[in-house]
Amino acid sequence: MSIKKHPMTSALPHKLLAQVLAQFGYAIENCKITLLGNGLINNTYLVQTLDNSFVLQHINQQVFNAPRQVTDNADLISAHLKIKSDNKSYPLTPIYQLRSIDNKNHVKVQGQYWRSLHYIPQCYTLESITSVEQASLVARAFAQFTAALSDFNSEELAEIIAHFHNLSIRIKQFQQALASAEDTRLAAAQTSIAFIQSQQTFIDSIAEITKNLPLRVTHNDTKINNLLFSKATNQPVAVIDLDTCMPGYVMHDFGDMVRSCCPSIAEDSAELDNMSINFEILTALTNAYIEGFNGSLSEIERRSLIFGIKLMPFMLSIRFLTDFLNGDRYFKTTYASHNLVRAKNQLQLYRLFCQQEALLTNIVLSAPTSNT
Incomplete structure (x- = not known):
């Protein structure tokens, strides 16, 4: 007996999906297909x-x-995490890729690459943090993910x-986008452009601290919605979306997590006067993240977290603004100035963090080193 097609299926590229599913051994008429998640980059279906x-x-x-490097990296990371999970040194569930009928971790149809992933039922994702307890769970899970990969040879990853x-x-x-942007977009973004250009001292400070940081395998997209929670226990189950896992610095992962969890408004909100930072959440994130490494963070890595909190909204604002100037080629947008609104939003968050640098420093440096 086949499953009746979901109404959403008719809105999807039916012929293309049928060809893709066939390469994974499924007939589309026996499948119910729905859009899954709200990622800005890849289209994902259940x-x-x-x-x-x-x-x-x-x-x-x-x-x-x-794209083959994306799927190959994911296989390597998942295999390493499975070993850690099997010997009880990684408490979360590794997400793994399924194989095609040709035993590959991807398929190519009409010049496009697709993959199939293990699905964990009875889970949910969060778009925002609603409690200190949630913040602690999120930060500890992402720290455990990075800590579990501390003995993985990052040179194996593309x-x-x-x-x-x-x-x-x-x-x-x-700067390249500035040189080639349309005049109308340059004019619309002028205030944001000028502010970014005024931040050379901060830019130099990032270059200086980066010289002394050890490389780790990092997630590089530690948004709250890249963590699955169990519906039964409300505990973290798995870190997902390994597309950008590669060598990096903990200040990037931590800063991106703070950036996505602590502001009072969403990253594409234009209501900048309503933006504030939840420092209770930030403190919980900091304590749990540092504890999650169980004493393995170096002193320079700990101090770098202060820089990361400011760096990630600043750098993302540059990326949003660059994409706006380039005609919106990278991030998905739903209206003409969407990326500009996002850029202004992240610049405002950067300003707020800079205004509270003394408090940020105290929170990071006073956090417990381990939970033992």
Whole structure:
């Protein structure tokens, strides 16, 4: 007996999906397909059959121009985490990729790359933190993820997006966008452009501390919605979306987590006067993140977290603004000035963090080193 097609299925690229599913051994008429999540980069679907459920994902080649490296990296990381999970040194569930009928971790249909992923049922994601307890769970889970990969040889991983969190490169890309942008977009963004150009002292400070930081395998997209929670226990189950896992610095992961969890408004909100920072949440994130490494963070890494809190909204504002100036080629947008609104939002968050640097320093440096 086949499953009746979900109404959403008719709105999807039916013929293309049928070809993709066939390469994973499924007939589309036996599948119920729904859009899953709200990611800005890849299109992701939940596929349900009478026997099982799995995730089907189209890899955005405008963002990931070497999609096979994305899937190969994910296999390596998942295999390492499975070993840690099996010997009880990693408390979360590794997400793994399923194989095609040709035993590959991806398929290519009509020039587009797709993959299938293990689906964990009875889970949910969060778009925002609503309690100190949630904040602690989130931060500890992401720290445990990075700590579990501390003995993984990062040289085995391909660099999926070159210089992903390299501020100096992002500045160069921003300058290139300035040189080629349409006059109307330049005029609309002038205030934000001028502010970014006034922050050279901060830019120099990031270059200086980066010289002394050890490379780790980091997630590089530690937004709250990249963590699955159990519906039964409300505890973290799995870190998801390993697309940008590659060598990096803990200040990037921590800063991005703070950036996504602590503001009072969403990152694409234009109501900047209503933005504030929840310092109770920030303190909980900091304590749990540092504890999650169980004493393995170096002193320079701990201090770098202060820089990371400011760096990530600043750098993301540059990325949003660069994309706006380039005609919105990278991030999904729903209206003409969407990326500009996002850029202004993140610049405001950066300003608020800079105004509270003394408090940030105290929170980070007074956090417990381990939970033992």
